Each structure stands twice: as C-alpha cells, then as structure tokens.
Amino acid sequence: PxxxxxxxxxxxxxxxxxxxxxxxxxxxxxxxxxxRKRAFAYIGVEGEDQGRLMLYNLSTQSQTALTPKNLTVMDYKPYTQGDRILFAAIERGQNTQQDQALYTVTTGLGDDTNNSSGQIETLLDSSEYQNLKFDLSPDGSTIVVQRVSRNNPGNFGPWVVTQDQPPRRLETEPGGDFIIAPDSQSLLLQQGEGTAIIALNNAPDEQSGETLDFLPQYGLVMDVASNGSAAAMVSFNQDDPDKRFTQTLFWVSNQGDEKPLINVTGSILDAQFDPTNELLFCLTSQLLEGETYQVQPSIAAINLSTGDVETLQTLSPQPSVHMSLAPDGLALLFDETTPSATADNSVVLDDGIAIATSKIWLLPLYQTSDDRLNKRPQPVEPQALPFAGINPVWIP
Structure with a gap:
C-alpha cells in the first residue's frame, strides 16, 4: 500500500x-x-485519560478522547475503514472482565466527513451473558464473542454477531483463543491442543459451526496472511521431550506446507504479516535465569523466503507488552509497562496485571528506501511518544 x-x-x-x-x-x-493520515488508538493510563480509548493523529500531533470517563476500556479492534472502533468496556468502579459490554465508537476518520468522533453505540450488554474474548472480521460485518451464561456457567462458547441480526450461538465445541480468517467466512479456534477451522455462514439455511479442518499440532494462530496463503501458528512442543516448556513459531501454508521460524523459552506473544506477506514481525519473550520468574520481550523481523531473523528491539523485562504493525508496513508501535503494586486507581489488563504507567514507542523499520524495497528491516532508535498509554493499535 x-x-x-x-x-x-x-x-x-x-x-x-x-x-x-x-x-x-x-x-x-x-x-x-x-x-490517510497516520493515526492510532490506545488506552490511556494517567489522569483524565485513564481507562479511556484515545485517538492520536501523528500528522497533526493531536489527541482525542473517544470514550467517556464513566467507561474503562479493556480491549478494542478498529474497523478496516478506520471510521469506527469496536471496544469492550466496564463501568468505572468495576474491576472485572466478566462485566464488560461491547460497544462501537466513531473516530471521525474515514470518507464520511460528517461522522464526528465519540458517537457510541451499545452492541452487547452483560446482563445475561459475560462477554470475554472477541474478534472483528476484516470486512467489518461479523463479530465473534466468547460468552458465558450467568445462570449456567457450563453454557459457554463463541457467539456470532452480525448487523441487523440477533446474536447467535456458534454450534461448535467450546474452545480457547480465536481469530477470524481474512475471508471473514471462517473462524480459527483453539480446541484442546490444536486449532479448528470453523465455518461462519450467516444464512439461516446454511450450516454454521461446521468444522472445515483441524490442525492438531498447533495450539495458537497468531496471524493469517492477507491473501489467505499462509498463517503464523504456534506449537507448544508437547510431543518433543527436548523442547518441552518452549514454544515454536511456524509458517504454515494453505497447502499444508510448514516450516519452523523461531523457538523461544518464554512465549510467542504476537506475530503480524507485513502488507506484502513476505515478512513476519514477531513479539516474543525469553525466560531469564534467576531465582524469580522474569521474561524479556523482544521484537524481530523474519524474512519468510530466507528464514533470516533480525532483532529490532530488546525490551526491559516486563509482564505484559503489545505490538502493532502500521498498515503501510513502515513502522511499529509497542508499549512498555510499569506494574502497580495494587489495582486501586490503576488500569488493569486482561491478564489481571495492574499498570502504574506505560510508555508508547514508535519504531521505524527502515533506514532507507532501498532497505524497504529489498525487505531489510534494520534496528532504528525508537521514539518515545509524549503521553502514557497501553495497547496501541494503528488505525487502518
């Protein structure tokens, strides 16, 4: 692009x-x-911005609070057109993900110049069901939400939300983490130690929830190439005694070809294909030796043709970190968090970690145009942005 x-x-x-x-x-x-002007969203962690969904325009260096003070945002996904953001939030004073509802908010960006920012619409409340993990389809037409019945905790699993249709339970076995495929028609759902590919058909007379394929050796899907040709998947190495307690990132084609890319002693936290699908940017952590459990995150670029790995940034040991690749593939955003001893007056992440403060960094990926054309990301000094926040995500 x-x-x-x-x-x-x-x-x-x-x-x-x-x-x-x-x-x-x-x-x-x-x-x-x-x-489109460069812009990204993040969750504020200090002062009046704490817990609010913020929009930062890099071109004008201006900030906009998209959500009101009475809501604490837990997670969010921008729509592909950049005009709206899907987000989960709880009322101020609540401190559990189990009470979060799903909303959309306008950004003021996009082709509709009359679409002002901050217009909120409620999609799902939490009166009958807890709303947990969620994902938004690339075409913006489908939302999948992991829901749990408040009256019957045994009744849990993914639900499908589409425009002008009531939410419906996806008829499949419950699972763990998931993402919607680039075709917006199927779901990659962790089931047991593998990944199931589930149909997401919307028409009443079509099957929905049919298992199209099952990949037993991969427990997580990090990302899928924009053209659907391959996926970045994680193996927990349960069948290899020499690699127990490690994770391996694999490139897996839609024809069944696979190749290992990187092995870590900590966790594979994120992996994102660049716009050409020729590079994979990875956020991983390695376990540090010592009496206390500590992991050190790092960001690397993998050339999928050669397998070469270029470490771009090594972060300080921290319990949680997020990464977002720019839509044009020229820069990365990442956060660097400082944990809080208590959850009082702190933003709490999905994994229960309370945050005292957090920096957001902008990391350029190429020093020259030749580096970009030849797919050679290089380590560049990141730029600290002048505000505190977590979970930065580029607006498409």
Missing part, C-alpha cells in the same frame, strides 16, 4: 488507444490524491 500521510500525483500528459491507431488521442490527465 501507499505510505500513509502522503500526497501523490497521477499524470498522463500523452495517452492513446492502442487499438484505434495513432490518431486516437486522449486529453492530458492530471490528478492528486492523499493517503
């Missing part, structure tokens, strides 16, 4: 119809267009 935040000109001073001979000439053409 074109780099964000730039203006481009298309010019055709001379053009002719190749099938009509040299006499058929077109009028000269010249037009300009702009790519």
């Amino acid at each position: 074109a780099p964000y935040g730039n203006e481009f000109t298309v010019s055709l001073p001379e053009a002719s119809d190749r099938f009509s001979g040299p006499e058929a000439k077109f009028m000269p053409f010249k037009a300009s267009f702009k790519s």
Whole structure:
C-alpha cells in the first residue's frame, strides 16, 4: 500500500488507444490524491485519560478522547475503514472482565466527513451473558464473542454477531483463543491442543459451526496472511521431550506446507504479516535465569523466503507488552509497562496485571528506501511518544 500521510500525483500528459491507431488521442490527465493520515488508538493510563480509548493523529500531533470517563476500556479492534472502533468496556468502579459490554465508537476518520468522533453505540450488554474474548472480521460485518451464561456457567462458547441480526450461538465445541480468517467466512479456534477451522455462514439455511479442518499440532494462530496463503501458528512442543516448556513459531501454508521460524523459552506473544506477506514481525519473550520468574520481550523481523531473523528491539523485562504493525508496513508501535503494586486507581489488563504507567514507542523499520524495497528491516532508535498509554493499535 501507499505510505500513509502522503500526497501523490497521477499524470498522463500523452495517452492513446492502442487499438484505434495513432490518431486516437486522449486529453492530458492530471490528478492528486492523499493517503490517510497516520493515526492510532490506545488506552490511556494517567489522569483524565485513564481507562479511556484515545485517538492520536501523528500528522497533526493531536489527541482525542473517544470514550467517556464513566467507561474503562479493556480491549478494542478498529474497523478496516478506520471510521469506527469496536471496544469492550466496564463501568468505572468495576474491576472485572466478566462485566464488560461491547460497544462501537466513531473516530471521525474515514470518507464520511460528517461522522464526528465519540458517537457510541451499545452492541452487547452483560446482563445475561459475560462477554470475554472477541474478534472483528476484516470486512467489518461479523463479530465473534466468547460468552458465558450467568445462570449456567457450563453454557459457554463463541457467539456470532452480525448487523441487523440477533446474536447467535456458534454450534461448535467450546474452545480457547480465536481469530477470524481474512475471508471473514471462517473462524480459527483453539480446541484442546490444536486449532479448528470453523465455518461462519450467516444464512439461516446454511450450516454454521461446521468444522472445515483441524490442525492438531498447533495450539495458537497468531496471524493469517492477507491473501489467505499462509498463517503464523504456534506449537507448544508437547510431543518433543527436548523442547518441552518452549514454544515454536511456524509458517504454515494453505497447502499444508510448514516450516519452523523461531523457538523461544518464554512465549510467542504476537506475530503480524507485513502488507506484502513476505515478512513476519514477531513479539516474543525469553525466560531469564534467576531465582524469580522474569521474561524479556523482544521484537524481530523474519524474512519468510530466507528464514533470516533480525532483532529490532530488546525490551526491559516486563509482564505484559503489545505490538502493532502500521498498515503501510513502515513502522511499529509497542508499549512498555510499569506494574502497580495494587489495582486501586490503576488500569488493569486482561491478564489481571495492574499498570502504574506505560510508555508508547514508535519504531521505524527502515533506514532507507532501498532497505524497504529489498525487505531489510534494520534496528532504528525508537521514539518515545509524549503521553502514557497501553495497547496501541494503528488505525487502518
């Protein structure tokens, strides 16, 4: 894709119809267009921004609070058009994910200039069901939510939410983590020690919840290439005694080909394909030796053709970290958190960790245009942004 935040000109001073001979000439053409300004969202952790979903425009260096003070945002997913964000939040004073409801909020970005920011719509409340993990389909038409009945905790599993339709239970075995595939028609769901691919058909007369495939050796799906050609998947190495208590990241094609990319003693926290699907940016952690349990995260780029791994940034030991790759593939965002001793007046992450404060860093990936064209990300000094926040995510 074109780099964000730039203006481009298309010019055709001379053009002719190749099938009509040299006499058929077109009028000269010249037009300009702009790519979308660089912007990202994050969750504030200090002062009036604490727990609120914030929007930062890098082009104008301006901040906007998208959600009100009475809501504490737990997690969120931007829509592909960038005009809205799906988010989960609890009322201020509550401190459990079990009470979170699902909302959308407008960003003020996108093609509709009349769409002002901060307009909130409630999608799912938590009166009858707890709303836990969720994902948004790439086309923005489908939401999958892990829900648990308040009256019958044994009644839990993924639900499907589509526009103008009541939420419906996905008829499949309950599972763990999941993501919606790039085709927006199937769900990759962790079941047992493997991953099931589940149909997400919406029409009443079609099967929904049918298991299309099962991959027994992979417990997590980190990301799927935008064209659906491959996925980044995690093996917990349960069948290999020499690799017990380690995790291995695999590249797995849609034809069943696979190759290991990286092995870690900590966790594989995230992996994201770049826009060309030729590079994979990974956030992993390694276990540090010592009497106390500590892991050190790092960010690396893997060339999927050569298998070369380039470490881009090593972070300080910390319990939680997030990473987001820019839509144009030119930069990364990551956070660096400082835990709090208590949860009082602190933002609490999904894993229960209370945050005292957190920095957000902008990491450029290429030093020159040649590096970019040749797919050679290089370590560059990251830039600390002038506010505190967690879980930064680029707006598409």
